[in-house]
Amino acid sequence: MSPTHIERVRLYELVWSRPMSHLAKEYGLPSQKLKEVCDKAGIPTPAPGHWQRIAAGKKVSQPPLPDAPPENSLLAIAPYTPRMRAPAPSGNAHGTDQGLELSPAARPKQKKRGVRSGPDLEVPAKLGRAHPIISGWQEEHKRQTEEAKKYRWGGVGFAPAPLTAMDRRRYRILNTLFKAIEKVGGKAIEEERKAIAIELDGEKIPFQLREKQRQVRRPLTESERRWHRPGDKEWRQELQPSGKLIFEIKHYLPSGFKRQWLETDETPMEELLPEIFDILKQVAPILAQQTQERLERQRLAEIAAHERYLAEQARKRDDNRWQRFLELADAWQQHEQARHFLAALTRLEINRDTSVGDMTLAEWLTWAESRLVEGNPLNHGVEALFTDIEKITSYTSFKKTIY
Structure with a gap:
């Protein structure tokens, strides 16, 4: 997509007309990138909480646009294209997680068995x-x-x-x-029920070292044979220790990294430990970076959601203010009708001393005229009318005022 050219003054007006995240979407880039464009062009932007204060009906200040050289009056806003990474290898012989991409430098290195590295x-x-x-x-x-x-x-x-x-x-x-x-700056952690993990580069990696169980068939015991019926199996299947240790990382890993090691008669777990240690050292900074990226995405999503919430509050408050304006218009229309009606009554030939209830007709006409004066929405001027509308700061509904 080609860049969008816009006058510096126009961008200043747009930035202060709606939330930055909404405006940035129109130009195809994140709100941080749009703010960088504004900062580079010397355009002041709303401070954090600006739209929240507006939604609450509070007064906010807007700094003026500083002067700039004539050659900087036209700005170019280029759409933001994130950097793409090479696709992860499709094969996975060790059952590791899929869908996480790594650069060639971050992929696990093939080590010869028995080669020692790092601490003893x-x-x-x-x-x-x-x-x-x-x-x-x-x-x-x-x-x-x-x-x-x-x-x-x-x-x-x-x-x-x-x-x-x-x-x-x-x-x-x-x-x-x-x-x-611990010699390379990490630490071991014991969690609930003797679960263990290591913390390296600020990333916690849980794992398990246990004896692998195997399923075997055993003959029935004497007590089990008492309840044996014709056609039932003559054996029971159960788990028994295999005599072999298995090391398993209980955490997702980027594609290409091994997560599980099972010792054999030829290769005991003691000889697999250097390879396990090297994998832990390699994946810890990668996982820490992915955690930071995930938290940053979460933070930006929360900011965007909050800005949408504030914009919705402002929209509802504006709708309620318009509703108040319509109510005042209805009251004024009813007032005008009542005024014409009273004028017609006064032109009639009537005996003003005639009593109706506890008042005479003259007193009734005076009462109606006083009510007209009190109920006129324009009685206190246009400024007072909009002052009444401006007092509506809540986005919730309110009861209709009856004049």
């Missing part, structure tokens, strides 16, 4: 000095075990299951990862 990621054979989160889990397990011994009933205590070799191995891997993340 060698998982020790013994836990040694545990991270506060790991030591907290150990203390909690010890406390629950001791309490179960104190409150044993009938020879049975509600003690937690003893820590297995797989539990201790999982603790050592997490302990190594937590410390490595």
